[in-house]
Each structure stands twice: as C-alpha cells, then as structure tokens.
Amino acid sequence: MNILFLTDNFPPEGNAPATRTYEHALRWVKAGHDVTVITCAPNFPEGKVYEGYSNSFYSVSKLDGIKVVRVKTYITANEGFLKRILDYMSFMVTGFIAGIFQKKTDVVVATSPQFFCACSGWALSAVRRKPFIFELRDIWPASITAVGAMKDSFIIKLLEKLELFLYHRADSIVSVTHSFKSELVKRGVDETKIEVVLNGVDLTKYQPVTCKDPEFVKQFNLEDKFIVGYVGTHGMAHGLENIVSVAESLKENDNIRFIFAGGGAARKKVVDLVNQKQLKNIILIDRQPKEMMPKLWSLCDLSLVPLVNNELFRTVIPSKIFECMGMGIPTIMSVPEGEATAIINETASGLVVESENVEEIKNAILKLYNDIDLYNEIRVSSTNSAQLFSRDLMASKMLSIFSKVLNK
CATH class of the missing domain: 3.40.50.2000 (Glycogen Phosphorylase B;)
Structure with missing residues (x-):
C-alpha cells in the first residue's frame, strides 16, 4: 500500500x-x-x-x-x-x-x-x-x-x-x-x-523508570528530591498558572520540586509568574529533543495533567498519560470529568481531581508523597495498563x- x-x-x-x-x-x-x-x-x-x-x-x-x-x-x-x-x-x-x-x-x-x-x-x-x-x-x-x-x-x-x-x-x-x-x-x-x-505509547522507548537520569539530576540540582512534573506544550488550554499556585503553596517543603519542561504560547506567562513570585522550588527546563523525552520523564515522581474547566475538554485525552503509564509514573489529572478521567480511574494509574482546583491538586500531591504504599500500587497499575495502549x-x-x- x-x-x-x-x-x-x-x-x-x-x-x-x-x-x-x-x-x-x-x-x-x-x-x-x-x-x-x-x-x-x-x-x-x-x-x-x-x-x-x-x-x-x-x-x-x-x-x-x-x-x-x-x-x-x-x-x-x-x-x-x-x-x-x-x-x-x-x-x-x-x-x-x-x-x-x-x-x-x-x-x-x-x-x-x-x-x-x-x-x-x-x-x-x-x-x-x-x-x-x-x-x-x-x-x-x-x-x-x-x-x-x-x-x-x-x-x-x-x-x-x-x-x-x-x-x-x-x-x-x-x-x-x-x-x-x-x-x-x-x-x-x-x-x-x-x-x-x-x-x-511506544513501549520500546518508554519503559518503567529504574533510576532518574543522572545528568539531568545533577544539572538541575535535584538530588534526593520528590519531583512533580509538567512536561509538554505550555498552551492556553492548560491553565498552568494554577500549577504555579500549587507550587507556591508547597514552597516550604524543601523535599518537593516542580519542573515545567517545554514551550508554547503560555510559556512566557509561566516564566514571568515564577520570577514574580520568586519561587525557588520550580525548575524551568527548555523544550527538549524528542529522543531526550524518556530521560526527561525519568526525573518525575508524579506527572501533572491539567486542562482548564471547559465543557469541551471532557472530550480530550492528553496523550502524555500513555507515556507516563509506560514509565510507571503516576498521574495527577485535573481536567473536566470525561473520557480521560475515566481512563485514569479504570486503569488506577493516577488520581483525578477537580479542574483548576489548586487545593485539590496540592492535596493529591501530598497524598502520594506521604503514602508510599499507595504510590507504589499506582506505579504497578500504571505499568501494567500501558500494554493496552x-x-x-x-x-x-x-x-x-x-x-x-x-x-x-
């Protein structure tokens, strides 16, 4: 053909x-x-x-x-x-x-x-x-x-x-x-x-994380940190100012770091907010070549998948959730209830919270940070579910x- x-x-x-x-x-x-x-x-x-x-x-x-x-x-x-x-x-x-x-x-x-x-x-x-x-x-x-x-x-x-x-x-x-x-x-x-x-997800490239990429860890001073990541396009639909607010609410916890990796129309807004609020617990990483993405994802203990609270986004399935499944990275999804939230719930590959709800996103992060048994359960479920996709x-x-x- x-x-x-x-x-x-x-x-x-x-x-x-x-x-x-x-x-x-x-x-x-x-x-x-x-x-x-x-x-x-x-x-x-x-x-x-x-x-x-x-x-x-x-x-x-x-x-x-x-x-x-x-x-x-x-x-x-x-x-x-x-x-x-x-x-x-x-x-x-x-x-x-x-x-x-x-x-x-x-x-x-x-x-x-x-x-x-x-x-x-x-x-x-x-x-x-x-x-x-x-x-x-x-x-x-x-x-x-x-x-x-x-x-x-x-x-x-x-x-x-x-x-x-x-x-x-x-x-x-x-x-x-x-x-x-x-x-x-x-x-x-x-x-x-x-x-x-x-x-x-290409399961030949995205496989369960056994260790974080040492070069990235050293470059961004992330040794022994629990890393919460937003990785991907920084678009108007993602409401990333809410994620900056979540990071601000957790700035006193020196063990938790947030990374924003990627580029897009809303990237400048994120950078300006981080600088304005002088947040030291947020690491800003430029867009990386595609071949570097598994190494970049390896940094993340959790993946954040947000979308603004609009009815249309009930129909959207952010593709990064499948890469996270392949690598065994739990997802915290804050999008309008719909097909994407159903996938996370049915596969037990993460936690679903209300879209744009800063307090609920923060509490979900702390829940998985503090409950290692739950965290590991979700990691296993996430990895097993990847085969379906x-x-x-x-x-x-x-x-x-x-x-x-x-x-x-």
Missing part, C-alpha cells in the same frame, strides 16, 4: 501529532508499506525553524524508511489566531501542490488539530481519485473559542461549515477519542465511517482501516 500522509507536525518536533504520525508511519514501513509524509520545516511551538533545517520550497529526505517531503509555509509562533490561520492556509496550499507530484498513492490521510491540512488532503484525494481519510485529533474550531483565543463570530461559523463539509466528504474518519466520535454523530456525520484509534496495536488498527476503505 502507498500511503500519502499530510501533517504540519513531524519529528524532530516532539508534540503529540508529530509523535503519533511518526510512530505509526514507522510501523507501517516495517509492515512493508510505502509511506510519504508531507510536512513543513520543524518550528513548533516557538515558530522558529529548528537548527539544521530551512523553510525551503521543496525538500525530500528519508527518516527510518519514511519519505519526508517538506514544503515552504508562513511560520509563526503558536499564538495569535490570524497569524496561525495564515500558517495553516499556507501549508494547505503548498502541501497540496507537493502531493500532486508524488508518484504513487493508494490512500490520502490528513490529520488535524486544524483542518486546513484536511482541506488539502480532501482536495488531493479528489484530484487523484483516491480515498480520503481524516484523522481527527481535535474538535476545531470549537477548541479556539474554548480557550478564549477568539470569540464566536461569523468567521467561526464559516469554519464550522467547512469542518462539517470535510467530515461528510471523508471516506473514513479516524477519531482519537470516543467522545469526538459521539460529537460527530450528534452533528449528523455517518457513524459507520467513524473509527476510534486512541493515542498510545501499545503503539503497535494502534498502528495496526489504522492499517486495517486503510485496507477496509480501499476494498470498498
């Missing part, structure tokens, strides 16, 4: 869309399929092209057997609605043009969160008369209004019409959550063409969806 995949995030970027696409594509190649990924110059989340890359019109390389085609786009930081729209639309155009020139294609796959990428995928499938599969990672543009980046308006309504057009035109929709599928069905999308393939299983399921569409 010749798979043409469009995504504006791909390694060396290390966010969830980039990781999911790469880890699936790697397994498809190993299964004997040809995979071409059309993407742009790596720049997420700072909006700066990574060292060693350029924002050129067209370049081709190979990554672990995956053909990677990079195209020129308008690049901006992950902030500001209009600039991001220009970014997305530029990739829609250049990605489409690049797709025209790929020699062999059996199926066209395009991924969100934003769906201008999916527009390009649909147009390519129409021109090349090949099936179009829409991988749905976010209910967009609803997520824009949910974080306050833009108010409901005529533009949002137009985007919603485009969104529904793509859902109806897709030959198959691969949703990353069951909640997204339910939402689409409520809005009149044919249930029979929606499949759910959850995010997962193996990336091998998820990649295989997507392949079966591609085959099903091709054989219609």
Whole structure:
C-alpha cells in the first residue's frame, strides 16, 4: 500500500501529532508499506525553524524508511489566531501542490488539530481519485473559542461549515477519542465511517523508570528530591498558572520540586509568574529533543495533567498519560470529568481531581508523597495498563482501516 500522509507536525518536533504520525508511519514501513509524509520545516511551538533545517520550497529526505517531503509555509509562533490561520492556509496550499507530484498513492490521510491540512488532503484525494481519510485529533474550531483565543463570530461559523463539509466528504474518519466520535454523530456525520484509534505509547522507548537520569539530576540540582512534573506544550488550554499556585503553596517543603519542561504560547506567562513570585522550588527546563523525552520523564515522581474547566475538554485525552503509564509514573489529572478521567480511574494509574482546583491538586500531591504504599500500587497499575495502549496495536488498527476503505 502507498500511503500519502499530510501533517504540519513531524519529528524532530516532539508534540503529540508529530509523535503519533511518526510512530505509526514507522510501523507501517516495517509492515512493508510505502509511506510519504508531507510536512513543513520543524518550528513548533516557538515558530522558529529548528537548527539544521530551512523553510525551503521543496525538500525530500528519508527518516527510518519514511519519505519526508517538506514544503515552504508562513511560520509563526503558536499564538495569535490570524497569524496561525495564515500558517495553516499556507501549508494547505503548498502541501497540496507537493502531493500532486508524488508518484504513487493508494490512500490520502490528513490529520488535524486544524483542518486546513484536511482541506488539502480532501482536495488531493479528489484530484487523484483516491480515498480520503481524516484523522481527527481535535474538535476545531470549537477548541479556539474554548480557550478564549477568539470569540464566536461569523468567521467561526464559516469554519464550522467547512469542518462539517470535510467530515461528510471523508471516506473514513479516524477519531482519537470516543467522545469526538459521539460529537460527530450528534452533528449528523455517518457513524459507520467513524473509527476510534486512541493515542498510545511506544513501549520500546518508554519503559518503567529504574533510576532518574543522572545528568539531568545533577544539572538541575535535584538530588534526593520528590519531583512533580509538567512536561509538554505550555498552551492556553492548560491553565498552568494554577500549577504555579500549587507550587507556591508547597514552597516550604524543601523535599518537593516542580519542573515545567517545554514551550508554547503560555510559556512566557509561566516564566514571568515564577520570577514574580520568586519561587525557588520550580525548575524551568527548555523544550527538549524528542529522543531526550524518556530521560526527561525519568526525573518525575508524579506527572501533572491539567486542562482548564471547559465543557469541551471532557472530550480530550492528553496523550502524555500513555507515556507516563509506560514509565510507571503516576498521574495527577485535573481536567473536566470525561473520557480521560475515566481512563485514569479504570486503569488506577493516577488520581483525578477537580479542574483548576489548586487545593485539590496540592492535596493529591501530598497524598502520594506521604503514602508510599499507595504510590507504589499506582506505579504497578500504571505499568501494567500501558500494554493496552501499545503503539503497535494502534498502528495496526489504522492499517486495517486503510485496507477496509480501499476494498470498498
């Protein structure tokens, strides 16, 4: 099978869309399929092209057997609605043009969160008369209004019409959550063409922690500390000011340290708050290359997974919970009750508290800090549960969806 995949995030970027696409594509190649990924110059989340890359019109390389085609786009930081729209639309155009020139294609796959990428995928499938599969990672543009980046308006309504057009035109929709599928069905999308393939974890890379990475421990002076980590994109949706408040409330406990590792639109806000409050128990770590993530995660005794208290985020499953399971790191989840909280509760891989509730997050940290038996129980449950979310299983399921569409 010749798979043409469009995504504006791909390694060396290390966010969830980039990781999911790469880890699936790697397994498809190993299964004997040809995979071409059309993407742009790596720049997420700072909006700066990574060292060693350029924002050129067209370049081709190979990554672990995956053909990677990079195209020129308008690049901006992950902030500001209009600039991001220009970014997305530029990739829609250049990605489409690049797709025209790929020699062999059996199926066209395009991924969100934003769906201008999916527009390009649909147009390519129409021109090349090949099936179009829409991988749905976010209910967009609803997520824009949910974080306050833009108010409901005529533009949002137009985007919603485009969104529904793509859902109806897709030959198959691969949703990353069951909640997204339910939402689409409520809005009149044919249930029979929606499949759910959850995010997962590469268990060859994310394995139970036996010791903390000594170089990171030494670099950040974390010897013999109980480390509570927020690792990943610092976005408007995460309400990270609440986590800073939690750290402030525990600043007198010298045995507990907090780390914020990553970058994004809300990173400056976090840095400014830490400096303003002069918090010495918070360590700020810059975004790390993807290959360093297991070492970075190894520092964490606990992982914090917050989202702001908005109804939309009941449908979201933060992908980092699966990496934490693979490494046996208990999760403290403070998100609106929904599919993600159900996973944590059912797998007993962490504690669930109320979204944006500083006191409850603090108490959950102290509970696991003080109760070593409970902490170890959750570690074991977390590790055992990781097998249910193996990336091998998820990649295989997507392949079966591609085959099903091709054989219609």
